[in-house]
Amino acid sequence: MHGSEHFSRNPRPEWQMRAFREVIEDCSLQDVGWTGVPFTWDNRQAGQANVKSCLDRALENEEFLQRYEHISVRHISTTESDHCLVLAEFRKTLNGVRPRPKQLRYENVCQSHVDYDKIITESWLQNQASNGLQGVVDSLQSLQRDLEPWGAKEFGCLAKKVRKLQQKLYKLRRQSVGRGPSTEEKSIVKQLREALRQEETWMRQSSRVRWLKEGDWDTAYFHAQAAQRKRINKIANLRRLDGSVCVNEEDDKCEVQAFYQNLDTSQGLCDLGELLDFVPEKVTMGVNELLTNPFSSEEVREALFHMAPSKAPGVYGFTAGFSSVI
Template sequence: METKISAERVEDLRIPLGYAGCFAVNSDGLSGGLGLFWSRDYEVDVKSYSIGHIDAMVRKKDHFSPEWRFTGFYGAPRAENRYHSWRFLRTLFGVPHSAWLCMGDFNETLYASEHFSRAARPEWQMRNFRDAVDDCQLQDLGWSGTAYTWDNRQAGDANVKARLDRALANSEFLIRFEHTRVRHIVATESDHCFVLVELRERLSEQRTSGAKLFRYENVWQTHADYDKLVKDSWEKGAGQRGLVGVVDALQNLQAKLSSWGAEEFGCLPRTVKKLRQKLNSLRAKSVGRGPSEEEKAVVKKLRRALHQEEI
């Protein structure tokens, strides 16, 4: 991901975001900067980096899965400098590897159909990108969601949208992760979408439904009735002594907080999901124009819901 902040600030986000590891490259002022995060389930060995890439080998900690290559890539923002990016992509291809996933903001489209504006995108720019992708034996992994990943958010004829962010992979990667899925997820604070790649070696690698877990929301504490509700619920549930009374009190408190929280704040995860779906639908219809008033209103609601989730 392009961070636009210093490497030190990126690394400070590791613990709050819940990741076990992080590697970051400094930004150039408010431009560029890269960050790579990974969970405790993976081992990541960074092999090389620059202002335009982070190249690493990735392996699951189960010690049974073979390692694979991941490259986070950032294409030059200025078109006249982009040939440097494609030359370097070819250099990365020359490094011995097997399964390879290369994704990021390439700052270029592959085809004219991925660019939406009054002015056509120069064919030579896209052809140079296509040639580099072909030379590196990479394939586009496709997508679901909105057709573009970047929007300048301007109104009317000044609006420009393009699919600048994508995931590419070689044939070895596609054989191993044949059920991989790519999704474009709308964002509220960035002019880019999030590009989510879900890796699956088998179709069975999906979440299974189970008993509904209690989820505590910190935003509940901002309500004026919170303290009294907790006190009353705990006292009502703690009818017995010892650990049995504690368990009963906790169960009663969880049940009360769940119903009360849903009534006062709604189900935040469900609200966020519905607002994202609504925003995704509106932005899919906005090709050829800027954001509508309805879209702006949904963005405000989604931003508020996301803030409540973060509290």
């Protein structure tokens, strides 16, 4: 698919790789990804005659991605064949992993509720015991406690809600053959329309697809994007510098702590004056004075409103979209 997946003294023509990528896109497939050795085929020749390439890969469509949440592909070296073994494992649930408590993640769909402004205002004012930044922190903590059960009660599982409404509408329309829609049927249609809009808003935020506007009602696509992003961001295990793998949560904590301790440890100071003499000046005195000036509330507001609404969740789980609303 890409030039980095082929090694030889003669590079792979770009038009061939582009044609392969277009075929995958036309078939609505996407690469699963892999772990292990980077090339699945090696001609075992010596010197400049050696050629390596990633010929074998695993692809998936949206239906497969929705059915199996946990998918992993490994390249396993062999002694007899010039190809690697490709081992694909897929499970609906991930065994051996203890669920961790989830932090509140603010959902844009909450803004569609008729009582949203009232809930936010009351919770914010009732629990603001202090002034200044401490008061903001107190209000955010209270909102975190209040919004989670309220959102679960009012919205619940939107996909299940949509299915139930569709089933009700199906039964009502079967019973209304030969006559116009009843009052109950009109009410169910209105509820279903709103539930579909809420489901799309929720899936769109989960998928982080910003270049599509709400209103397409293509929730299957959004779900596939969200599942793909979740799998890409998933860390299966941590590997130490010596090649060994962390086997439990305590090992993971120690490895992460050691990594950042080494990263932040000073390597010693040296005179950089001679090196800096050759670096062109980019930040002038005027620019430096502008950058060091105290920021104003208008600058904060402008920066906040230019952020994507579903991005940058803070410590308490509230995104930029929530901050711009309040």
